[in-house]
Structure formats: C-alpha cells, structure tokens
Amino acid sequence: MKRMSGRRYLPGEVRQFNTLLEMLHQTADTYGSHLAYMYRRDPGAHVHYRTYGEFIEEIECLATGLIQMGLSDKHIGLLSENSYEWAVIYFAVANGVGVIAPFDAKLPSIEIGNLLNYSDVEAIFFSPKQLPKVVEAAKNSDIKYFICIDTMKSKNKKLKIPDDKRFIRYSDIRQRGATALAGGDDSFKQKEIDVDAPAALIFTSGTTSMAKGVMLSMRNLCANVMSATGSIEAFPGERVLSVLPLHHTFETTAGMLTPLYYGCCICVNDGLRHLAANLMEWSINILIAVPLLIENIYKRVDKGINESGKRNMINLMRPLARTMRSVGVNANRRLFRSVLDGLGGALRMIVVGAAATDQEVIETFSDFGVEFYQGYGLTEHSPIIAVTTKSNNVVGSVGPPLDKVELMIDDPVSYGDPTGEILVRSDSVMIGYYKDPEATAEVITDTGWLRTGDLGYLDESGSLHITGRSKSMIVLTNGKKAFPEEIEMYLNMIPGVVDSIVWGERNARDAVDICAQLQIRPSELPIPDKSDEDIGTYLESYIQFINKKMPRFKMIKQFVFTDEEMSRTTTMKVRRHIESEVIRNKLEAAGMTVRQANGMNINRLQKRD
Template sequence: MVTRIFDLLENYQTNYPDKRNAFVKKEGTEWIPFSTEQYVNYSNFISYGLLENGIKKNDCVITITNNRPEWNFVDMGLAQIGAIHVPLYPTINTKSYDYIILQCQPVAIFVSDYFLYEKIAPLLKKHVSIKLVYSFEKVKSVSHWTRLLETGEKAKHKLEKELLAIKNSIQANDLATIIYTSGTTGNPKGVMLSHHNFMSNVMASASSLNLDSTHKTLSFLPINHVYERMVNYQYQFKGISICYAESMDTIGENLRELKPHGFATVPRLLEKVYDKIMTKGKSLPFLQKTIFLWAVNLGQRYELNRANGWWYEFQLKIARKLVFSKWQEALGGNIKFMCSGGAPLQVRLERLFWAAEIPVQEGYGLTETSPIIAANKNAYPDVKFGTVGPVLKGVEVKIATDGEILARGPNVMLGYYKNPELTKEVLDDDGWFHTGDIGCWEDKRFLKITDRKKEIFKTSGGIYIAPQEIENKLKESPFIDQSIVIGEHRRFPSVIISPNFVFLKEYCRRKKIPFENAEQIIYNQQIQIRIWKEIQKMNTNLDHPKKIKSFRLVATVWTPETGELSPTLKLKRTVLKNKYQLMIEEIYS
C-alpha cells in the first residue's frame, strides 16, 4: 500500500526490480542511466549517512538544484528518516533564501553546483542551524554528495534496525515537506504537505496517465515545484523512466535525442513551441505555406469524438500526413501525452495539438492541494476543451456564491508553516480550502477557471474586469509575448504589452521595416498600428465598457530572471505596476 512517499521506493523494487533506466541524465555528450538497484541503494545510503551525521526526524533539509536523479535519492533518503524536505527554486534571490532559512532553520543544504553555492555561501555563517553542505557537482571546499553515500554505506549494518524502526513510526499524515510558493507579492509562504497529501494525489491521478514501464518521459519543469514533483512520483509509481533535460534551453534538442513518450509542461512553453512552428511555416515557399496554413486553420476547428463529420475527418487525415506528422517529429516522434498546468491553456492550442495527435491534458490545482484538483483525461468523453476537466476522485469541489472555487479532500495541505493566521484565512472550519480562483461548471462535471479572485478589479465606472481572460486572449496573437491589463479605479482598461520580438523581427524583414533594436521598433508607427489591430480583434468579443481603450509597448522581455514573472511564469502584477508606474500615469493623464 503506497501511503507514504518512501513507499514508492519499495513499490519500485517490488514491481520493477530489473529496470536499468529508472532515471537518466546527461553528462557531457552521454546519457547516463541509473538502475532500480542504484536508486534503492543510494536512497538507503543517504538515509544511513544522514542519521550517522546526527540528522533526525522533523529536521529540515534544503535542496537547491536543477532536475537530476540525485534529487530523488536525497528526497527518498530524507523521507525514510522522517526529515522534512524543503526544496527551493534555484532562480530565487539571496534575500528569499535568507528569509526561508531563517524561518525553517535547516540543518543541512544540498546544492547542485558552484553557482548556487556562491548564492548561499554568504548566509552559511549567518545561520548557525546549518551543519552540513553537500554539492551534486564537484565544488571546491564543499563535500560532494558521494561522501555522504560512503558514510551511509559504512554505517549500514549499524543503523539498519534504527532506520526500519523510524520508517515504521512515520504515519501517512506526518509532515513530509514544506514547499515555499514563489509568490507574486511579499515573502514566500511555506506550504506544509504530508506524505498522504502527495500519495493520495498520485494514486487518484495515475489512471489518467496512459503510459507504463516500457515508456520514458522528459522532465524539465522545476522539480522543487509541486506540479513536477507530483508527476515525478506518478512516473515512479508506474515505473516510467524519467529523463532529465539538461536545461530549459535544450528541451527541443533533448526531445529529438531521447524520443520520449510524454512530458509535463506549462502553457507558456506550448505557446513558444507554437510560435516557432508558425514562424517557420510562414517562411515556407508559397505552395507549402498555403498547405501549412490550411492545416493549422483546420486543426483549430478540431472537435472530439469525430463531431465535425466525415468530410472534416478526411481532410484532417491529409493534414496529419502532410503537416502535423512533422510536428510529432520535432517533439521526438513518440509523444503520447502532454499534461499542462500552472496557468490557463489557450483553447485554440488545445484543439490544434489534439488535431496533430499530440493530446494535451489540461489540469488545475495549487501547491496547497498537492496539486491536482481537476484534470482532463486522455480520451473522450472525459475531456472538454476550455475546461480543466472533471474533479479528481476523492476530492470535493463547490463554487461559492461569489464564484470562488472551494476544494476539500485528502490532497489539501496541513497549513502554512508557522503562520496559523494565514492558514485560517484560506482553510475554513469545515475543511474547505478557498483557492482564490473564480470558476464555474460546464456540462455539470467539467470545471472551468475564469480568473483569479484577487486579480479581478473594478474601473471607476463600477465595471468588473477579469484581466487574465483578456491577457490570455491577447497572447493568441503572434505579435504579443506577454501583457498586463490595468485600469483599477480608472476610467477604462488599458494594456501594457511586451511584444514577441522574435516574430516581430521576421515580420519586419518581410514588410521591409527597419529593425535595429527593440527600443526602436516599439515606437515604429507601422508596428503600433499593427498591434492595435490585434487588440481591436480581441475587443470584438468584449462588452463595450470592458474594451481595451489604450496600450503601450515596452522593449523589455519579461522573464523570471528579470523579475516580472514568477518561476512558474505567472505575471508578478505588483512588480509590473511599480516598474511601469510612470507609464500608467501617462496613459490616464
């Protein structure tokens, strides 16, 4: 029975004992596999090594690393001794690390490389709770993680009975991890999740994954994030090989090398894949471009269960052979599923990828719900475009009178770490978690998310604006990379746009518009008129008081590194409004 995180290890050993490629990572030009035997032994040695170094149940241990097999060995090693795993983003700043370390008082930290060690090095003397620091790659003056393995292997016989006793003492509802949410405002919140929170989600969602132990996946979303971490556990439960991408920049190359059968992603990455495909398609010779655009237009009208009729299906068969087969090849040629979460997925992309026989299963959840609340499955009738699917088995959902989605079930967090007041704000006495998202039902069983409760604002004329819906629609334009809708307590809504400069450069080349740099092109009158045309196209679907009346272009590309986006690629609205405060005042002056 898999009820605790480390039960996955025994499940792996029992059901997939001879697997040679449980995990795979790239070193130099070679892909290095790790077998079931290595996984089990390394995890156990980590447990023994930690115990030998005095780390005990309920101690906090931080990991700051990229996606790699070693993360799993440490994760399981910590779970088996009842230590609390605190995985952190490698991209956050030193100030955030300082805050988290002060709050959770870790006794040890694992980092992946020299760069990340340098980020936390100034904090090591400041925080006296930290006794041990290990690195996964060789870093001067830092203990390599293999030294911990050696310590554990030597202590095995001495500590075997003790480890078994500790494992037997750990209950499913015990605290297993604290996941600090990236946060779009203020300090990060520590979400406390139990073993059962995670494992209930894994067990309930495993049936939606149409892969087995003969398949492999590519992992590239941050493994410290609840979404990729839960999927990572799900893969392990089903014995699916996990290949870790070298970086976010090498995803395309790694897909072609490994030819995986699926992966978890976020809408922003799918949008970028689509943009690259469209840019390439539009640069084809006339006849090929005509066929390409015909196939894309056909795909955007795709309906499930052959609802468009035989003539559409006949055309689709041709489009798949001539155009969409090349999309599969670009993703390695074997993709059977993609799951998408973290933000709303554009419906046109959902239809298009399904038409291309690359099914995207959109789901919904939060860190506080471990994370899945609802998810589309991989076949009709358990899929509905534009929704996040049916509610997960064992989870309850209701819509409050103000439209807020409330969830209750075994996946709901224990609370926020050292913050009972904030916990009470979101968890009521009946166990309902208040998600902060606005939603509704479609066909009485499919959940649809419409916006974030806190992001909905009112103009000075009393009109409610749901910015996320407008922003998502604007991103359908190839000219627009990101946008933020503004206008709270103002006369009308406006938008600040970060254009898609890759597309713009190609567009300017075709239209013979000089493109020297981003700063120059955003003030070009032809470009301004063209992007306003895109806004007007979106405006046709809005009621008159909700239409965008003004806009500004900016020369900056918004990224997590530059601070405008969270690590999960969500807009940091407060940061953006502060950054463009003068521009906003100019719009409404």
C-alpha cells in the first residue's frame, strides 16, 4: 500500500475563497475591465464581448430574478450547448439561489425526461435548440418553470415559445432582477451559503453503468480550483477556447472556473467544425481537450507538413530543438513558427483529460513549443485528481496529485505488482450520490477515502500511472489480469484505426480469450484495396506485430472491425457496456461466435444456418 500527498508546484500563494462568486469578485477587483467572455450566436456572425464586471452584473440580475420567483433553495436544471449564458446560470444558481443540475444536451428526450424527474428540479433553463425535447418533457411534468434562454437565439431563426404559462424567457427574469436590484433588493447578495450543502448535481456519463447523480458542495468546487492552481498556470488576458461540453466537470473546472480564477478570457467555440478557424481567428493560448480532439488536430498539422514539403527539414529540426531545450535554450517556438501559425500562432498550452493520449502526439506538440499536460480526474472528485506539471512531466503518467490531495494505492492485483485500486482523499471528494446512500457507502470509506474504481500505480517521482478500470479488468482462467485500456492504446496506434474496445470472451474450452473490435476509417488505411478481406489481412498483420510485444497472456486471440461509429459519451469515451451489447447482438444475429467472425467486418457477417 503506497500513499502520497500532493503539493504546489508553482511559486506564490493561492488566493483563498469560500464561494465561486467570491473568487470571481476577487478577479474582477483586479481585472474588472478585462474580457471574461467572447462568443457568437452563429459561426461567422458578430462577436460579443463581456468584461468581468459585466459578467458579475448579469449573474446578480439573474439570481435576484430567480429568488423573486420563489426558486430559492430549489433544484434548477440546465439543458444547453456551451454559451456565455450557461456560465451566468451556473454561477447564479450555485452561488446562492439553489442547486444547479446541468444535463447533457445530446441526450434523447426520454432520458432527459427521466433525469428531470429523478433530479427533482422545479425549473429548467434550456437553449432554443433544446425546445422540442423540453416541450415533450413538459407534457408529463410537475416542473414549475421552463425557462428559454432566448438570448441564445440565432438572428436568422424565429423563436416560438409554447403558449403555456410555465414557459418563460431568460431575458425577462434577468430584467426582473435588474429592476429589483435597482430598487434596493439585496436578497442574493446577502444570502448566506452553506459551503457543505449541495451546490451542483452532476450526472456521470455512465461509461460502465447507469449514470449516477453526484452531489458537489461549494467547498468541493472551490477546493478543486485552488488545488489545480498549484499545478497549472495561466495568465491574465490569455484566451482559452471552450470546446468540451460544460455539463462535464472537467470542462467546468479546467475550462471555466480555473481560467476565471486567473483572469483569462474564455472564447466559446463555434462548433467542432469551426475549431481550426477559432484557433486562428481568436489567437487561442490555451486549449482544454480530450485525446480524440487533439489527435484530430495533430493529423491536420501532420497533413499540412506533408503538403508543405518540409517533412525532412522538420524531422531534422525536432531532435535539435529537444537538445537545445535540455540545456536551457528554448528556441522551439521560433524554429517551428510556421507550424504554430497554422494553429493561430499563440497556442501555448494544451491540457488533456478523460483518457490517455498517444505519446507521439504529446512529443510532437512539445517539440513545437506547446506545453502539453495530461490530467486525471473523476466527477466524484470535482473532478481533477492529478496532472502533469512543467517540473514533473513523466512520460505515460498523469502526473502527481494536486496540492492538498492525498492518493493511496490499495489492494495490489498480484504479489510484487505495484498496481492497485486508486483511492483519493481531499476536500474535493463529493458529498455522495443523490438518493443513493448505499452506492455512496460503497465508494467512500469511513475515513473519507474515495474508491475511484481505477487501477494504477505511483512511480518513484510521485507520478500516477493509470492502467485501467477495475470493472473492465479481464481476469484470465490462470488468475492473471489484463487491462483493456493498455491493449487498446497499442491498437489505436495502427494507421487507419480510430478507436478500439477490448474484452474477455470464454471459448469452448472455458478459457478466456482476449478479443477486440477495431473502429476503422477506410480513407486513412494505407492499403490500395479496401475490400473487407484485405482490411482484415492488414489489421491481422498489425495485431500479430502487437502480440509480439505483449506477454503471452495479453495476446489478442480474435478481432472484428467496423467502419461505423461506436457509442460514445460526450467526452468521446467509448461506452463499453453499450458497445459490448451491440457486438453481442450482431454476433448472435449472424449465429456466430467471435472466433468464427475473426478478422471480419462485424456489420457484414453472413448469417449461418
């Protein structure tokens, strides 16, 4: 059993605050006239700007209006794409009105309806794009108010709100609050906040099971921001591109709250199709992302290098730049200025979470002069647990624990192996799961340790290495254990493979075979003939190569492939339980085992009699 306590890796003292609104006021006291937000209503349209002072003013107007409506201490839902208003609503509700419950805007109507009922919301904010889902949910709902964020409306589209007194407009509430404030109403400003009561109700993505409602307190949220500032540094005025969905705590904390602590300007992405244009146009300094997003940017950069004819020159310059940096001469950004200009010219830092990133991608961006950090977290920990730092950036790790965060590796999986379940303890650990004390008791020990369900180990530098999920761990009949994530990392390096999923399958001898499904992108396969047979042969050759690197018990015995998108969360993780069911159903429909389908396109299996 190995334990470690995190520390600050950056100089200076962290600002102390008890609420996120207090943090925001601290920032505004110094940078009140600085931009807090830049955003558009439509790609290519006029850019709107909001200073820190204007941001706080709108929060106070909206919060006062909500209190006037009798929504104090109530659960309030939020169903919207990323926007400036999303941040205003989050701050207003969580900092004194009630409990904010953000939902995944990509969920279907039936799931939205279920979550609305389960979360006990009495009002819900929704964007114009979500109107059809909300209208459907309103048919059988006791919710008092359905609040349309009408200010998000596209200028080119009419907004028709149902003729139902429960449906009201965001702008009307904001104006009601502004009028009350002007008349001396200070109910929001004077309201005392219990920092240990629920402030946010976050529903997990459910990659291995059904989503759970995570209750986070104001103390949890503030503690995680303060701890994060000991590892990752940003500067006033730097521009951060908001790309990942804000209903995920990784984007909330890393992409919104922490930048606002530093006085950064958050630029709301126009959509994934416009990512490259936004990087260029707004000269973005910091990008918070997931591996798949960064790998797509990497492919675009790599393609540009090939088309420029500078491949050989850059290949020669990269080792030179690395050597110069090792002796204290950091000329990377000057040497690779032409490459960085293709990313807007100002990109200084990339922070990636949610899954492991291909090491070649990390090394390439680092060689070009972009600081690249890999983080690890859990919704139940508000969410950040560990992140690599400038002084502790061990290859393959997710870095040391944050300041004031304790880590412990429990229950090694086998004798002599340092790998075990990761436990974490800090002020960022959730209150518990909503309406589920039994599930809470299963993951939070009597001494306050949160069982993450992830497996990993701490190296000599104090850096954490993630090896997999305990729930997805494959236990072989000889007692040995294999981690799908480790094998998937190698499969995802195959040219033309987008992603993969690995599982254990019992064979006719009752032994467990390691099997895989590879999601391919045919246009990126480096083979002339794209027939299923040739693709299977191509993948088989790579899998044989990978197997030679593996211990015998980790070797892939059977595989299938697909050119269809696998089921994912909004942070682009494959939903294992759903995708496993899809694979099983396809095999059963064809009357085949995975052994019989080995090397085939799973979408074109011929039914056996």
